Amino acid sequence: MAGNEKIKDASNYLRGTLLEGLADTSTGALCDDDTQLTKFHGIYQQDNRDVRAERRKKKLEPAYSFMIRVRVPGGVSTPEQWLEMDRLAHTYANGTLKLTTRQAFQFHGVIKSNLKKTVYEINQSLFDTLAACGDVNRNVMCNPNPDESEVHAEVQELASRISNHLSPRTGAYHEIWIDDGSGEKQKVTYDPPILDHFDTAEEPIYGKHYLPRKFKTVVAVPPSNDVDIFAHCLGYIAIVEQKKVVGYNVTVGGGMGMTHGSEDTFPRLADVMGFCTPDQAVAVAEAVVIAQKIFGNREDRKNARLKYTVERMGIDSFRNEVERLLGYKLGKPRPFKFEHNGDRFGWTKDHKGNFHYTMFIANGRVLDTDEYQMMTGLREIAKVHRGDFRLTANQNLQIGNVSKAAKPKIEKLLKDYKILDANGASGLRLNSMACVALPTCGLSLAESERYLPDLISELDEVLEQAGLRHDAITVRMTGCPNGCARPYIAEIGFVGRGPGTYNLYLGAGFCGDRLNKLYRQSVKSTDIKAVIGPIIRDYAHNRKSGERFGDFVIRQGYVNATNVGHDFHKDLKPEALGA
């Protein structure tokens, strides 16, 4: 049994010794086992890796703090909630808000003594952090695309229903974070399980061991694949007929994470398993979760995601198990077509006549700098805005549902705070994403969020010269191979291998329908421009009309196409590893 399974087993439904650990003021950390459990509560213990060595000498323990992830189903936040997140970021966190690649808010740098207050106040704002991380169904994503706003409300509602239905039921969360000492237990009501598969009273769906590994669910409305539906465990592709959602194609078995040097681990795009009606959608989610609970690998966490379960069983067997749990057959998948996985920036108008403004936020980091008071600007907008804020899956932000009458007012604030200028960045930058990485993420092997903006500035010079400034090319960087910024479905992907060293991947599909392939292993950051520059220039001269960069590099033979996940490490060009 994997180590984490023992921790879950002994945790009494995620309680562990968290209350005792929070009360111990001699350390800013929690004990090791508890740090695994906090993830289920949306909390990661981290430390500032930049200062580890100096602190030991200063007789200080590592600079521990906590990252708190707020579950925001579909990424939709009211202006009041936005203001509250802004306030909490300044009161307890490091003064910034991170919009994640999975449409969640993230606070960084919350110290242990402020942890309970922060989580409590998040809950007061009617968000929560439960299951934002951990071996459970995490934040349910949904496409915020305003072009399809007639069905947005419906798919958004599905995202919320799945989120609620698959929430852990344990009382631990409320006991630890919400109990204000008044003795009054807040009562939370959940829907009962749908299927005839009762586990334990405290956790009827999950049972005491929860899932073998994290579980991610998304909903998408074609033609936009901004949520990267194939990169997640479970996906719903809305099938729209006559402006109504008639049902969903259900996808299973996608996932990004892998381990350097271990070919048994690989990113995998999800399979389309079948079709379900809107009424069946939540039951299908429950069935897939239960199937993974039963068949997932609990011996080896590196092989425990649903993608490996599906890979091992084959999609047909897995579908049979799901259908057995459901008690009925899924329908045949319907046709659909995705066109892109990026965001469309600027103003758009929907069928009701409301306006939506999508703004570029570099790496999803909302903050103020001397030059750009973005965080203040958004706060001022939130104070007058009557619509909503929508976090996109690409770490950007949409100011949604602005009425015609309110548009000039919002537009003026966008202008005053130079937010309009942000969308003037190059096509490469607008389609870029980076994970947090150093200094706080414990997994990172190399810089990401702190480095990608500079790298893009370097590459922009090449693009400018080649006349490609406005061409959209997806570029994503992560500090480790676990894939938070979904680097394996970027046309240009960088994955950290060591300090200042990255694996370079090329050739993914522009709409998130094909994985990329290793082009060069262990490229020094100082060499990246020299390695990619010639390819970009080649693309400028020799691309076919409308040909995407990811397709071009395959046609020109820079890399071979990766058609299925288990081929990710195969068919490499000899120079990819050697050189």
Add this chain to the structure above:
Amino acid sequence: MQIPENAPFTLEQRTKLNSILAALNPAQQTWVSGFFSGIVSSAAASTAQTATAPELTILFGTESGNSEELADRTKKLAAKYGYKSKVVNMSETDTKKLSASKNLLVIVSTWGDGDPPDTATGFYKELMGDGAAKFSNTSFSVLALGDSSYEKFCEIGKKIDRRLEELGGKRVFDRVDCDVNYEANWETWSAGALKAFPVGTSSAPQTTVVATAAAASEGFGKKNPFPAILEEKILLNGTGSAKETLHLELNLEGSGLQYEVGDALAIVPTNRDQDVEWVLLATGLDANTKLGDKTLAEAIKHDFDITSLTSRIAGKYNEIAKDTKLTALLDPENKKQFAEWSYGRQFIDLLEDFPCKTLTADSLTGLLRGMAPRLYSIASSPKAHENEVHLTIAAVRYQTHGKSRVGVASTYTADLVEKGDKIPVYVHSNKNFRLPVDPSTPIIMIGPGTGIAPFRAFVEERQAIGATGKNWLFFGDQHYSYDFLYQLEWQNFLKEGVLNRLDVAFSRDQPEKIYVQHKLLQASAEVYKWIADGACVYVCGDANRMAHDVNSALIEIIAKQGAKSAEEAEACLAEMKKAKRYQRDVY
């Protein structure tokens, strides 16, 4: 032949004496030495002792231990004059007992803004109050200790002096006020007062009293600081902190200096070059002017306090400068204006705001008081660190009136000395901050900021001697992540069971300010239980606010938990103070 720097002479006297001594031939030297010893012994002979030894009470009130040390030395001296004397701590007496004394010497210091030493508060209140006993049969003299950089210089000595007279006492020798370098004034006062008592005129020193010019041969100490090698210097605050707290480890090997936990270490600092340059620039004096065997620049850098600014110094300066504006500012009517002007200003501002072109090197140094050593509570136990002494020092830096200002000694250690350099130090004993004699007595230690220093020493000591008493520490600072001084050590002490409980308060980690007193109040029931079980309570750190707030919190705890009135709780705390169960080292 040179008169040592620490001999009881002004610089001017020393310079003159040195120039004369240098010119003497050996025969002349012998003649001079015989001449002086002749004067002293004939004085002794003319006042030969006759009657039985008269009694003398030497009363002291002390905060840092200076008054106590002087009281002990006065007692030794008094013996030579033929007195049978006893030394009494203000914390352990009252006016009724004291008024029985025929001959009374008082040595008392003033703290902060004109406050009595912590341990003397009870006695002082009683003396000043309506219920004080009469001193009609008492002859007295007062030695007041203080620091002239504070406005209410020697205030408590002055008040006690006045009060004793009001209560019928007969002043036999005028009060002497001492600044931080009190040695010479003590000598004047002690010799004068001991001779002035009605009986004292007939008694006299039985042996020759010679100023202790030869201190160097007595080993290292206040008069002859030991140049200790700085072995380690660590900035304890993490990156991101607004604080600058240094941990210093000094080597005492070969010094013969010994200390106990609770003692302080005195550092004799050097002024930073910038301050010296400012003074030279403002006065227009030549840095190379000879002043004895040093240049003016060297002398200012090493020997004088060039930062303090008080109305006293300003007054002396204006005798030379005769500046109309300064004269107006110094008018007693304009006390408030002077206070406003001098706030955040230093000596340099006096020179710059009221320039005087007639200042000479001599008249400048005549204005200044000598470089004051700074005391730092020792942060180590000699039992845990043989031949070493550790300090925890916060560097003081601030910006006022367009100038960067510094705490001289703290930034001397922060900026001017590095590992391997030597720092002049001596041990300053503090008998009023001692671990309980019984090692099984529990202790509560409250030490935010650099107030943590002696408690690191305490816990190390208690571990080294295998003390079984429980130890509870309250610590506080600005930020948990950056300012948790000695965090890893506390974690180890907890793990090893030496430290039984640790409560921390970090004021700037959340919207509301949380200080150690809040943590004390939160733990009221437990704190009271410890006190009821006999715990000693120690407070170290900021005197201005923290010590006061902690004191109030303790009163509140005793009142609430012990179902007492505030007055009763206060009395209870005063009783603890008397019994040395409530000790403070605040600054």
